[in-house]
């Protein structure tokens with residue numbers, strides 16, 4: 001295969017439309033930021049929203065307007081833009097100290113870049129430009145999901161359109177279920193079957209909030225079994241005894257959804273736990289996390305429901321054989337092996353990124369993503 005820049009086949013008009021629609025989503029979130037939240041607290045898992053807004057525009061300009069065939073970049077419309085917004089070179093901890101553009105100036109920069117990108121898509125459309133426009137589109141969508149993670153993390157009121165269906169999907173009657181398990185494969189009662197159907201085995205549905213509460217209430221956090229060495233180190237350092245957005249209220253667990261507290265929901269997927277917590281709970285259940293290969297195979301089954309939350313995989317995020325970095329060189333490469341892989345997509349993931357093949361990745365201690373897990377039998 002010699003496809004360097006694979007594209008989805010969107011036309012120039014479709015890309016212009018999708019970019020504008022996505023920018024509308026970003027603006028709707030900006031409008032919901034509490035007063036004085038443009039910088040927000042300093043934390044490893046957050047970015048100042050004011051920086052992020054400028055960075056999104058900078059990224060689009062860099063790849064759709066400035067990139068030259070020889071790998072160099074033409075000057076930005078904004079003097080000094082690279083020194084402010086290049087995520088590869090501007091250290092994370094320094095982003096709160098920069099002389100960032102004011103919101104109105106970011107808007108102005110955004111308007112100029114959007115107009116120029118649309119003009120270029122109309123005038124000089126080709127596969128390379130389509131690739132970079134789509135790269136910028138999904139980049140912006142990923143930042144939008146990160147903003148929703150921050151809204152949840154900081155307890156801000158839910159932004160508009162933030163109350164998606166959180167209920168775990170109901171399975172159809174065609175499959176046999178034990179509790180929330182989907183059965184894959186065939187048994188000896190099926191008549192003639194091929195080798196690749198043998199044997200029937202269970203693939204659990206996502207672990208729900210109340211499933212997870214059973215682990216917490218059984219003393220799952222302080223117990224020593226089931227936690228990896230790294231997991232135990234995290235537990236000690238963090239002092240965690242329950243999920244980060246939970247509290248006990250009059251003897252019962254409650255979960256915070258943006259700014260509001262609610263009782264646990266047996267039909268809601270357990271979200272906002274890190275990979276160590278997922279791994280320990282799975283072990284307590286006598287099971288383990290699925291590998292990406294197992295998960296991917298399950299998605300080929302018509303009745304395997306996914307997409308209610310990101311799902312932690314058992315494997316680390318690692319390159320496939322023959323990997324070579326695409327033009328956005330720092331998208332994957334710096335994060336291989338240290339990060340864990342997630343699949344599926346969460347309640348705020350755009351449909352464009354809800355593909356079985358899409359590999360998300362986070363450091364295993366991150367609890368702010370909309371991530372949960374399902375388990376597979378250890379056999």
Ligand SMILES: [Fe+2]
Nearest residue numbers: 055059087139
């Ligand atoms: Fe980015």
